[in-house]
Amino acid sequence: MNSDVEQAARSLAPAVAEATTIPELGAVISRQIAPLVPHDGYMLRGVDPITGAACFLTKEHGYAAAFYRELESAEILGHGKHTLTALVENGRPVAVLESDPPSGRHRVRHQEIMSTTDVGSELRVALALKGLTWGLLVLLRARASRPFSKTDAVNAGRLAAPLAEALKRYVAGRFLRPVRSAPPPGIVVIDSSDRIRAVTRTGHEWVSKLVQDAETADESEIFAHVWNIALMARQPGRQALSRIPGPDGWIVLEAQRLDDADLGGVAVTIQSASSEVLLPAAAVLYGITSREQEVIRRALDGLAVKQIARSLNLSPHTVNDHFKAIYRKTGVNSREELLSSLSL
Template sequence: MTGGVETIGRALLGEATDAVTVPDLGRALSDELGRLVPHDGYVLAGLDPLARASCLFTKEHGYNEVSERRMAVADAEAHDVERLLAGSRVGIRVGHGHRVRLGNVTVPEGFGGELRIALTQARVAWGGLILVREKGSSPFSADEAADADALAQPLAAALRRFVAGMPLRPSRYSLSPGVAVVGADDKVTSATPSAHEWMRLLAPEATTTDEGDLAATVWNVAHLARRAGGQALSRIPTRDGWIALHGQLLEGPEAGAVAVTIQPAPGRTLLPAVSVWYGITTRERAVLEEVLEGLPTKHIARRLDLSPHTVNDHLKAIYRKTGVNSREELLTGLA
């Protein structure tokens, strides 16, 4: 990266460090990127790096829920994420039925063009950013696509820094686990009271939890469970702790119905994703798994054929990466 692209790349990391909420992050990344690639709206989604399910979502002047879901289904069928991981990280769509570089659907009504950026780094898909322009605006150019492509990895690093900047802490959520049944029409057909509360937390901008404003993360898990013909999982990072969403396709007369369980993420469910987000190495994770078993340092050293000094060094690295100060804080953060 050179010149303006390099400057903006550094600024993106600073903005991610300062952002407190997901909407804060979306606006900050959009503002910085807009200095090189002007746009009228955006949709930002983070992905669980292992399950490839949506784990954070925000937008401003973006598509409505119906269009987002229609395009997500089309993208999944076209394997857009795999294409972007294999080659260029950027694709352009234009409206009015013109030829597109990715997928086979046009930009929804009211918009004239779309530029989508796969936020990939080290062969991991961390999320995606869609920039849109209103109908009548100039389409995104090849030069703008090249600038966006150069910023794809800094954007991915910024998204990862935002998540990894949340210290690993015990969940502050007092809600009991909730279960919502999402029908084939993507509406909630039944739910426990706690599930409604969870969905309000996941989609605070929504006015209801049983109509079109169903939280994007909940819809995504239900969609992926249908697509997989069984189950899907996402781990949601928040400042008040991690939330686990588990979708399971139901058997019975209503084809496509999915039960989505929402609860604070248990440690064993959380550990694989945390290891990726926080950059925990294979050796560090092996130590961490033994810590979760409650073993003292000497026993861990014998099991892993390491010296106690090396085990402690690995623990110090884990503490630094996850923002905790002791084994007790680490254990409570993964409780």
């Protein structure tokens, strides 16, 4: 790394720590890397590191919601060599796309859609660490600006790991607690043509929590996450579940195909994340081991230390050591604080 890149990498974590919302997070990251990779707009897409499902999106002068949906569809269906999954699997975290590629280069579907916008050049950065994927940063330049260069791509590639670490730290800083005073679970039913067939009253309440400004957002923005998770549910072998860090706690989206095969429909449930859903996330966010998760589960069931020890064939001293390790990793100070955070 050169000195400018090193300085940008060092400043990312403390700068991101000051962000309190997802939009602030995107703005901070954009400001931090702009001196090295100037851009006119950006999209920051977070993903659930366990399932790979999208869990948030923030943007500035970015594409419209319909374009984001096209991006997500390509990701879920595995279409294109510049998807987040493809970048991670190929071990090359950066890709540059131009709306008008040089002659001789094949124009892909994404570039065809780009040509209908004011975007002239796009630089994608895969944010992954130690085999886990945390998100995708898309930097944009308008047609009037010069395209992203090889130097821009090299600088972005050097920042990929620090950016992924900063994103992980931001998410880990939103301690794993469910939404308090939440409405009952909401249901959205989507048919095989992706038309919304039914939404419960609480479904409307929940989807409004998934966008930055529900009052001004159109239907394509409000239901973007719902459509994406429904598409994932139609793919064999995929877990259609996304844990979403919200300002009031964690939300979970889960989709299941309807039993009637002729309908080809999907039911999407949106609700406050339970401790059972959050505990696997704790493993990747804080390094909570499988044994420590078992200790937490039994504590959530109301078992005392001696009872936990007997159920796991451990000594009470070892159980207390597990609790101390959990407190140290998560930043809580007591069993009561840990359980009150995770409990609905």
